[in-house]
Amino acid sequence: MATKRWFTLLRNAAIGLAAAATAASFATPAVADQPPSTNVVGGTRAAQGEFPFMVRLSMGCGGALYTSQIVLTAAHCVSRTGANSSITATVGVVDLQSTSAKKVKSTYVYRSPTYGTATGGDWALIKLASPVTGLATLPIATTSSLNTGSFSIAGWGAASEGGAQQRYLLKAQVPFVPDSTCKAQGGSYGRLIPNAELCAGNVSAGGVDTCQGDSGGPMFRRDDAGAWIQVGITSWGDGCARPHAPGVYTEVSTFASAIADAAKKI
Structure with a gap:
């Protein structure tokens, strides 16, 4: 089965195998030398500053600034809960090659303990080494x-x-x-x-x-x-x-x- 995010039902796979597969499939992406088409799965180019809370993670996933020092992302993008300094978060730009990009390393990852169970819960938190200043965070719905x-x-x-x-x-x-x-x-x-x-x-x-x-x-x-x-x-x-x-x-x-x-x- 071809999948949108490489894996359609990771929640039904063994957690250890899912973690290994996720790491391989979400390798750091190559970026294009030329601007891409404005059409991407029915979309258009975002303007600089339009979504200041957007985060690009070095394993090839996205995320959003939950707080100035914590990124909310998917559980299937990370392998486990614990200390982790291997992830780089790129923030503040729409162009990943921009010299204005802010890059901050991770210090800790929290992976939802219910991910991969019948309860669901494909979410994770990544704590950054230092707060990101000057960018809006994205509040989450509580109802x-x-x-x-x-x-x-x-x-x-x-x-x-x-x-x-x-x-x-x-x-x-x-x-x-x-x-x-x-x-x-x-x-x-x-x-x-x-x-x-x-x-x-x-x-x-x-x-x-x-x-x-x-x-x-x-x-x-x-x-x-x-x-x-x-x-x-x-x-x-x-x-x-x-x-x-x-x-x-x-x-x-x-x-x-x-x-x-x-x-x-x-």
Whole structure:
């Protein structure tokens, strides 16, 4: 099965094997010498400063600034909880080759203890060696009230299924897909974990989606006050932007308390 984030159902694999496979599949991406097309899985180029909370991680995943010193990403992007100084976070730019980029090493990783279980929980926290200054953080949803409508996605992942990862940050809009509709697409979608996973995309036509290398990045929308709120974490799916294969995202509100508690301890 071709997969969007390389692995469609890591939660069903042995954790040790998943960790090894993740490390291999999310190797640091090569960046293009020339600007990519503005069309990437139905998206367009993000403007500098448009999403200041976006983070590129050196293992080839995305993330968002949960606090000035903690990045929220996907559990399948990291191998375990513990001290870790091997990850570099690039922040503050849409162009990964920009000389203005801020690069900060990790010091610790917290991996959701429920990831790979029937409970779900594809989320992880990466603590940075020092706080990032001058950049907005991305608050997370604490209730399911925002888990509907149209969502924004962004990342430096592949421009097409199986393609190269990108130098420039790209963005797109994806519509909410109800759990029942998502499960009805069959295959792996039949094993969707309600309340732990959130689907989004154009079910009938496809054409808009996250892709390889976008794992761990945020899915977000405006709240009633117009502020950005993270509602999902790019997790898995079948291919990229295929019809009847929406993207599946960790439902952040379900794990908001666990994320907050873990952040206080690292």
